Structure formats: structure tokens, C-alpha cells
Amino acid sequence: LPAAFQEAKPIIETIEAAGFEAYFVGGCVRDTILGKPLHDVDIATSAFPAEVKQLFKRTVDTGIEHGTVMILDHGNGYETTTFRTESGYQDFRRPDQVTFVRSLKEDLKRRDFTINALAMTAKGEVIDLFDGLADLKRGVLRAVGVAEERFHEDALRMMRAVRFASQLDFAIEPQTQQAITDNAALLTKIAVERTRVEWEKLLMGQHPDAGLKSLLTTGLYQYMPMMAAQKPMLQQLLALPDWHLSTIESVWTLLSWQMQLRDASAIRHLLKTWKTSNELISHVTAAVNALNALERSGRLTSEENFYTGLDALTTANQVATILGFGQDQAQLAQSYASLPIHDKHELAVNGGDLLKAKLVTPGPMMGSILATCLQAVITGKVENQQDALLDFARMVADSKNH
Numbered sequence: 001l002p003a004a005f006q007e008a009k010p011i012i013e014t015i016e017a018a019g020f021e022a023y024f025v026g027g028c029v030r031d032t033i034l035g036k037p038l039h040d041v042d043i044a045t046s047a048f049p050a051e052v053k054q055l056f057k058r059t060v061d062t063g064i065e066h067g068t069v070m071i072l073d074h075g076n077g078y079e080t081t082t083f084r085t086e087s088g089y090q091d092f093r094r095p096d097q098v099t100f101v102r103s104l105k106e107d108l109k110r111r112d113f114t115i116n117a118l119a120m121t122a123k124g125e126v127i128d129l130f131d132g133l134a135d136l137k138r139g140v141l142r143a144v145g146v147a148e149e150r151f152h153e154d155a156l157r158m159m160r161a162v163r164f165a166s167q168l169d170f171a172i173e174p175q176t177q178q179a180i181t182d183n184a185a186l187l188t189k190i191a192v193e194r195t196r197v198e199w200e201k202l203l204m205g206q207h208p209d210a211g212l213k214s215l216l217t218t219g220l221y222q223y224m225p226m227m228a229a230q231k232p233m234l235q236q237l238l239a240l241p242d243w244h245l246s247t248i249e250s251v252w253t254l255l256s257w258q259m260q261l262r263d264a265s266a267i268r269h270l271l272k273t274w275k276t277s278n279e280l281i282s283h284v285t286a287a288v289n290a291l292n293a294l295e296r297s298g299r300l301t302s303e304e305n306f307y308t309g310l311d312a313l314t315t316a317n318q319v320a321t322i323l324g325f326g327q328d329q330a331q332l333a334q335s336y337a338s339l340p341i342h343d344k345h346e347l348a349v350n351g352g353d354l355l356k357a358k359l360v361t362p363g364p365m366m367g368s369i370l371a372t373c374l375q376a377v378i379t380g381k382v383e384n385q386q387d388a389l390l391d392f393a394r395m396v397a398d399s400k401n402h
């Protein structure tokens with residue numbers, strides 16, 4: 001058993017001692033068998049939520065209506081979910097009705113792919129009711145049961161298939177792939193946010209080419225927001241030499257760039273359509289601006305450095321590296337670090353100082369003078385020192401008054 005399972009073992013043993021069944025399930029079992037690092041340990045149990053809560057001192061109702069209770073133990077949290085079946089799938093989305101059951105088999109049956117339908121006992125014995133182990137060994141993604149039906153129940157599973165293809169470098173089993181091809185249009189029924197999470201995971205996977213190829217061969221990409229006309233763009237992504245993206249910011253920066261979206265409003269339109277946060281929109285806009293500069297001249301001016309910020313600069317350089325015009329990251333960070341100031345609030349004069357020195361009266365002129373001061377400091381024309389800046393501001397004010 002891996003260390004994370006060792007730590008969780010007493011939880012399972014406590015549930016078993018009370019006369020219920022409990023197993024490790026889902027992604028953590030799959031990743032353990034593949035020898036990959038685990039990010040969370042999920043437990044499935046025959047105990048109902050109220051029964052689970054009685055057995056442990058500290059629990060949180062993280063999703064109690066779906067049967068999920070988080071058990072807190074020694075600084076760890078374990079999502080513990082009652083065996084359940086799902087019904088009443090409406091509009092090809094996940095069900096709004098779940099029924100708790102006492103049978104592990106029923107619970108494993110509702111899971112998406114055979115490699116995700118494995119369970120493991122506290123002793124490390126694998127329970128494999130759908131030949132998931134063989135599929136894991138062969139590197140195959142196969143729907144549990146009849147693929148067509150499973151994608152009708154929840155169309156997001158099609159996106160999950162291509163995302164796992166990318167993360168694991170697995171092939172999608174022919175009938176499962178055919179069912180995706182036939183039902184791809186159902187993806188439009190799925191909330192954009194859920195599709196987005198899978199798309200980001202696909203592009204951050206270790207083998208994005210495997211995921212992209214599956215997207216193209218099944219035609220699923222046509223039903224992703226703003227992607228219907230992007231076949232050439234996706235093919236170009238495939239043609240880029242071995243690449244790896246490690247952040248959501250770099251995912252959207254690369255996509256914006258490849259889609260030729262180079263200005264703020266075009267990027268905003270893409271990201272709003274995909275319902276990302278405003279923070280992400282600002283970051284990607286700054287990173288794409290920096291990419292423009294890097295492509296054009298291989299470097300950023302002081303002002304470009306200042307307005308990009310280190311985080312977006314790092315994103316831009318990660319993407320530039322993939323595109324073949326990346327710079328030495330340490331050198332970029334150094335040139336950013338050597339800016340006289342990194343935030344406009346560090347400027348040694350503010351509006352109040354200008355008023356006190358009787359250089360201006362409140363109004364638009366004040367903002368304009370402050371902006372000129374900021375630019376002078378960033379570009380190294382004037383030192384960020386109050387007296388020097390007041391002298392400079394006086395000069396600017398005079399010239400503006402004449």
C-alpha cells in the first residue's frame with residue numbers, strides 16, 4: 001500500500017469494525033496501480049452518511065445529498081461516499097437523483113470507465129468487476145457497460161475520456177470511441193464550466209497529443225465553445241514539438257495565441273465564452289501582450305515588463321518556449337527584478353503631494369501628470385525620489401500649461 005493509503009487504512013478499519021464495507025475507489029486506485037502520485041484518496045462505503053458521521057468525531061458535510069462526507073483525520077480529509085446508483089438523468093447531464101445502496105457492485109457500475117471502476121480493500125486486494133486491470137495494463141479507456149448509454153446519461157464522460165487519454169497516454173477502445181463520435185453533439189448540453197475543467201486538464205496532461213488526436217478523430221472538438229472552426233489550430237498544436245503546459249494560465253495563453261487572438265477584446269470574448277474568471281482574463285491578456293513583444297524583439301521594454309508583471313511574464317515565456325522563441329527565464333526574471341518599482345503605489349509622489357506642492361488643482365491634469373511621473377520612473381528617466389519627482393512634475397505641469 002502507498003503511504004497515503006496506509007494513513008487512511010484506520011478509517012476503513014473503523015467503518016468495517018462497525019459492520020459496514022469500505023474500500024478505496026476511483027482515481028486513487030487507478031493511479032496507485034499505475035505508480036503515479038495520488039492527489040486525493042476517495043473511500044466508498046455501504047454505510048449511509050448518518051452512519052459514517054456517527055463513527056467519527058470530525059466530519060464535514062461536503063456533499064451529503066450525494067452521500068459524501070469528509071472525514072478529518074490527522075490533518076487529512078477523506079471524501080467518503082455511500083455506495084449509490086444514479087437515476088433520472090435529465091438532458092444528458094449528471095443525475096439529480098441518487099439512491100444509496102448497500103452493494104459495491106452497483107456503485108462501481110455507475111462509474112465512467114473500467115479503469116475508474118476498481119476498488120481496493122484496506123489489505124491492498126483489488127476488486128475488479130469490469131476488467132479494469134487488464135485495460136490499465138493495455139492502456140485502454142473503455143466505458144463501463146454500453147458506451148452509448150453511458151454518454152447519454154452524462155455527456156461530460158466523453159470529455160473525460162479524451163482528458164484521460166492525454167493524462168495517461170491511453171487509447172480509447174473502438175466501441176467507446178465510436179460512441180463518442182456518434183454522440184459528440186451531446187456535449188453542448190453540458191455546462192461550459194465542466195467542459196472547461198476537462199479541456200484544461202487535457203492540455204495540461206503529460207500526453208496532450210493523445211488527447212488532441214482523440215478530439216479530432218471523434219469530432220468532439222466541434223461541440224466545444226468556439227472550437228468548431230478550429231481544426232487547423234488543433235492540428236497545429238499537434239505539430240508543435242513535444243510540449244508541456246503546467247498552468248491554466250499558460251493553457252489559455254497558448255490557445256489565444258494559436259487562435260490568432262492578439263488583443264484584449266478578442267481574448268476577453270474567448271475567455272468569457274468559456275466562463276473563466278476575470279483574473280484569468282487579465283493574466284492571459286498581459287501574457288499575450290508579452291508574447292507579442294517577445295516574438296517581435298525577443299525582449300520586453302521596461303514599461304512592458306512593469307505592466308506585464310512577473311507571473312504573466314513567466315506564463316508568456318513558458319508559451320514562447322513551446323513556440324520556439326522562448327528566452328532564458330532567469331534572465332527575464334532578472335530584468336523584471338531590476339525595475340525601479342514594481343507597483344504604481346511605490347511611486348514616491350501621489351496626488352496629495354502634488355496638491356501640497358501647489359503644482360496642480362484636483363482634476364484630470366493631476367492624473368495625467370502622475371502617469372507621466374510613473375512612466376519616467378519605470379523607464380529610469382527620473383529617480384523614484386520625492387524631490388526629484390516634484391521637480392520633474394513641476395516641469396511637466398509648466399509644459400502642459402503653455
Ligand code: ATP
Nearest residue numbers: 025026027028042110111112113116117154156157
Ligand atoms: P482525477 O485524477 O482527475 O481526480 P478521478 O478518476 O479521481 O481523476 P474524479 O473526477 O475525481 O476523477 O472522480 C472520481 C471517480 O468518480 C472517478 O474515478 C469515477 O469512478 C467517478 N466519476 C467521476 N465523474 C464521473 C462521471 N461523470 N461519470 C461516472 N463516474 C464518474
Ligand code: MG
Nearest residue numbers: 026027028040
Ligand atoms: Mg479524483
